[in-house]
Amino acid sequence: MGKVxxxxxxxxxxxKTTSTANLGTALALLGKTVVVxxxxxxxxxxxxxMGLESRIVYTSMDVIExxxxxxxxxxxxxxxxxxxxxxxxxxxxxxxxxxxQMKTICDKLRSEHDFVLIDSPAxxxxxxxxxxxxxxxxxxxxxPDVSAIRDADRIIGLLQHAGIEPINLVLNRFSPELxxxxxxxxxxxxxxxxxxDLIGIVPEDTGVITxxxxxxxxxxxxxxxxxxxxxxxxxRLTGQRIPIPDLEQKGLLTNIVNWFRNR
Amino acid sequence: MANSNVAxxxxxxxLHLIIRPHLSITEVEExxxxxxxxxNQPLGGASVQIDLKGPTLKPxxxxxxxxxxxxxxxxxxxxxxxxxxxVPPPIAAAPTxxxxxxxxxxxxxxxxxxxxxxxxxxxxxxxxxxxxxSLVIYGDVNSGGEVRAGGDIVVLGALRGNAHAGLNNRxxxxxxxxxLVPVQLQIGSFINRxxxxxxxxxxxxxxxxxxxxxxxxxxxxxx
Ligand SMILES: Nc1ncnc2c1ncn2[C@@H]1O[C@H](COP(=O)(O)OP(=O)(O)O)[C@@H](O)[C@H]1O
Ligand SMILES: [Mg+2]
Numbered sequence: 001m002g003k004v005x006x007x008x009x010x011x012x013x014x015x016k017t018t019s020t021a022n023l024g025t026a027l028a029l030l031g032k033t034v035v036v037x038x039x040x041x042x043x044x045x046x047x048x049x050m051g052l053e054s055r056i057v058y059t060s061m062d063v064i065e066x067x068x069x070x071x072x073x074x075x076x077x078x079x080x081x082x083x084x085x086x087x088x089x090x091x092x093x094x095x096x097x098x099x100x101q102m103k104t105i106c107d108k109l110r111s112e113h114d115f116v117l118i119d120s121p122a123x124x125x126x127x128x129x130x131x132x133x134x135x136x137x138x139x140x141x142x143x144p145d146v147s148a149i150r151d152a153d154r155i156i157g158l159l160q161h162a163g164i165e166p167i168n169l170v171l172n173r174f175s176p177e178l179x180x181x182x183x184x185x186x187x188x189x190x191x192x193x194x195x196x197d198l199i200g201i202v203p204e205d206t207g208v209i210t211x212x213x214x215x216x217x218x219x220x221x222x223x224x225x226x227x228x229x230x231x232x233x234x235x236r237l238t239g240q241r242i243p244i245p246d247l248e249q250k251g252l253l254t255n256i257v258n259w260f261r262n263r
Numbered sequence: 264m265a266n267s268n269v270a271x272x273x274x275x276x277x278l279h280l281i282i283r284p285h286l287s288i289t290e291v292e293e294x295x296x297x298x299x300x301x302x303n304q305p306l307g308g309a310s311v312q313i314d315l316k317g318p319t320l321k322p323x324x325x326x327x328x329x330x331x332x333x334x335x336x337x338x339x340x341x342x343x344x345x346x347x348x349x350v351p352p353p354i355a356a357a358p359t360x361x362x363x364x365x366x367x368x369x370x371x372x373x374x375x376x377x378x379x380x381x382x383x384x385x386x387x388x389x390x391x392x393x394x395x396x397s398l399v400i401y402g403d404v405n406s407g408g409e410v411r412a413g414g415d416i417v418v419l420g421a422l423r424g425n426a427h428a429g430l431n432n433r434x435x436x437x438x439x440x441x442x443l444v445p446v447q448l449q450i451g452s453f454i455n456r457x458x459x460x461x462x463x464x465x466x467x468x469x470x471x472x473x474x475x476x477x478x479x480x481x482x483x484x485x486x
Contacts, residue, residue, distance in 0.1 A: 124388075150387045150407045157386035193405060193423070195384060 002033075004106045004116040005237075006135035006164070010151030012122030014143045015172035018208055018218075019230070020119035021049040023139075025217040026234030028083035032114040035074060037105075038088040039131035040121040041097060047087050051215020052077060061089035064101045070108055079220070094126045099133035106134025115237070124158060132159065138167045139199065144174060144185040149193055156196060168199035170233065175204045200233035201244060202226055269294035271311075278309055278338075278475055284317025288324045292331065299336055309475040310341040317345070376414045385410060385424065394430050406446055415439070421463065425449075434472040439483050443468040453478050 007020045017040075024036035037060070038046035047053040058073035063086075074084035086109070089096075109116045120131035132138065138159045142152040152169075159167050171190060178184035191198055205226030211218040218227045219234075232242050268290055270281045282291060299306065311332065320328065325343065332338040376396030384400075385391055387407025391398060397414035404410050408424035415437050416428045422440035427449040429436030434451035442463040448455045448470050455470065455478035466482055473479035 146406070150405070153405050154387035154407060157389050192421075193403070195403070 002110050002112075002114045002116060003137055004110050004118065004135045005137045005139055006039075006118045006120055006132045006159075007139045007141060008120035008128065008131060008155055008159075009141045009148070010122065010124060010155040011142075011148045014148050015141050015170075015202070015208075016122075017046050017049050017119050018212065019139065019141050019170055019172065019202070020046060020117050021217045022219050022227075022230040023234050023237065024083060024115070024117045025050075025077075025080060026219045026231050027115050027117075027237065028077070028080045029219065029231075030234055030238060031082070032238065033082040033112075034115045034117065035084045035086055035109050035113050037086045037109070037116060037118045039102070039118050039127065041088045041127065041130070042090065042093040043121060044088040044090055046119045047075075047085060048215060049212050050077065050085055050217065052085050052087075053215075056085075056087045059087045059089040060102075060105060061092050061096065063105060064097060070105065094121065094130060097130050099129050102130045103134040110134075110136075124154060128155070128158070132162060132164060135164055138164050139170055140167055140194075140196065141170045141172050142190070142194070143172050144179075144187075144190055146185075149185075149190060153194055156194060167196050169194060169196050170200050170202060171198065172202045173204045174201045198244060199236050200229055202229040202233075269298050271295075271298045278306070278311040278477070279314050280311050280332075281314045281316065282319060284315070284319045286319055288320060288327065291320065291328065295332070295336075306336060306338060306477070308337055308339075309477060310339040312341055313343045315343065315345045378414070381410075384420065387424075404440075412436070436471075438470040439467060441467050443470065443480060448478055450478055455480075 007016050007023070009016050020036050024034045027034045036046060036050065038044045040046070041061070047056055052075050055075050058068045060073065062068050063070050063073050074086055077083040077085065086105070106116060106118070118131050118135060121127035140152050140155055140159070142148045156167055169191070171187060174187070175184055179186045187198065187201060203225045205218070205224055207218055207221065207224040208226055211221070218224055219230050221227050235242050268283050268286055272279045272281060280295070286294075329340045332340055378397040378399060379393050380399045380401065381391055382401045384402035385404040385408035387405055390409045390411065391400070392411045394411070394413040396412065398410055398412040398416050400410065400416075400418045400420065403420040404418055404422045404424045404426065406423045409426070410416055410418070410424075411427045411430055413430045413433070414428065416426050416439070418426075418440035420440070421442035422438070422445050424445065425447045426438050426445060428438045429451040432451050434453065436450050438448055438450065444461050444463055445457040447457060450470065450472050453472050453476065468480050469483040470478050470480045
């Protein structure tokens with residue numbers, strides 16, 4: 001029996017899809033069976049980030065309309081064992097699916113996988129209720145800026161109301177340099193407001209953009225800081241206890257080192 | 264803070280304009296302009312006490328300043344005092360509380376309405392409404408969240424969102440928070456927009472309607 005985890009945020013563009021693709025792949029690389037589910041009906045892009053768009057035949061809509069079996073709609077990722085994708089329909093919109101139908105799909109997937117990761121659309125309306133309907137746990141993604149944090153706070157309230165627990169936080173696009181010069185909130189400020197458990201900090205990493213464009217999740221690339229951050233989060237999801245490295249300290253140290261270099 | 268030459272402060276007897284010594288009249292004018300725009304709150308019709316922290320403007324400059332405050336900001340000067348201090352501290356950085364009496368709340372009896380305890384944080388989009396009496400929050404009120412009470416509001420955490428105390432036009436209500444950094448406060452029919460980007464001060468504060476009908480915020484000591 002696996003876990004269904006909704007990856008959500010409230011605000012768009014903070015890294016839900018990036019996080020779903022990388023954590024799904026990372027968990028599979030760790031030997032888990034994983035299905036990543038695109039719940040962004042009408043605006044799907046998890047398939048692109050995963051590099052699987054050309055292989056999609058059926059979507060969750062076809063499963064709901066009984067056009068095909070659930071197992072047939074799962075697109076197998078050939079780069080790693082145990083990873084599949086359930087795509088969203090691009091032709092429909094979010095109101096064409098009911099939360100109970102999503103829950104039925106999640107319940108089925110849970111019984112056959114270690115992890116079911118659901119990529120939620122932005123917003124707090126039907127798309128969000130569909131994405132969270134079958135979830136046991138949640139990962140809230142935010143960037144360290146006030147508007148993303150306010151939206152994350154809103155989502156956390158809704159998740160708590162729905163009894164989804166635990167709710168873990170991924171702080172994405174974190175820049176030690178910007179925190180160091182005082183123009184970005186630090187992790188303490190963010191956690192002080194949101195008051196949930198931090199499961200990882202993903203630094204700003206230009207590798208994310210190139211990997212998105214190539215359809216190869218960052219975690220296939222060992223050296224990138226973003227990749228390492230996602231691998232650590234995946235390990236934490238499997239229950240390993242791994243400390244969160246203090247990116248700020250590193251930032252400070254880099255600053256000092258650079259200062260000496262520049263003299 | 265923007266400048267430390269002039270500070271506009273709300274004390275229990277009304278507004279005070281605190282001016283550091285040895286400034287030129289133009290420096291004072293500029294600093295006042297900056298300070299008043301920073302207040303972010305209409306002051307028209309209020310009266311102000313000028314506190315001079317040492318030797319400063321000449322009498323004719325003082326007279327000019329008085330008429331300028333009246334004309335430009337509709338602020339009436341109700342008195343001028345010289346508050347001599349050995350070492351004038353940078354005013355904006357110093358807490359204003361040293362001139363405050365110990366007790367920060369007027370000694371009138373509090374209303375004994377029912378009160379409700381909210382044992383969790385009010386997050387963005389959530390509203391806690393209790394017109395029947397006072398609210399006590401065991402948690403924060405986050406930006407985008409709102410608390411409304413007929414009586415007082417006490418937040419045993421950070422107040423970062425909106426709070427409206429004294430809902431049914433009761434200006435005697437107060438708002439107290441361990442960290443008072445709101446988006447907006449309302450007491451009865453009086454509104455106070457929180458200052459932009461305010462950092463927590465590290466002590467509890469109380470907001471109430473002062474003698475000039477503006478919401479004033481002070482360090483909270485005790486009832
Ligand atoms: N850690 C990161 N570093 C740099 N760019 C990032 C990072 N995370 C996300 N991005 C970029 O931000 C954009 C939005 O990311 P996406 O995952 O699509 O957000 P969402 O699904 O929340 O709308 C994409 O262009 C992505 O490449
Ligand atoms: Mg997305």
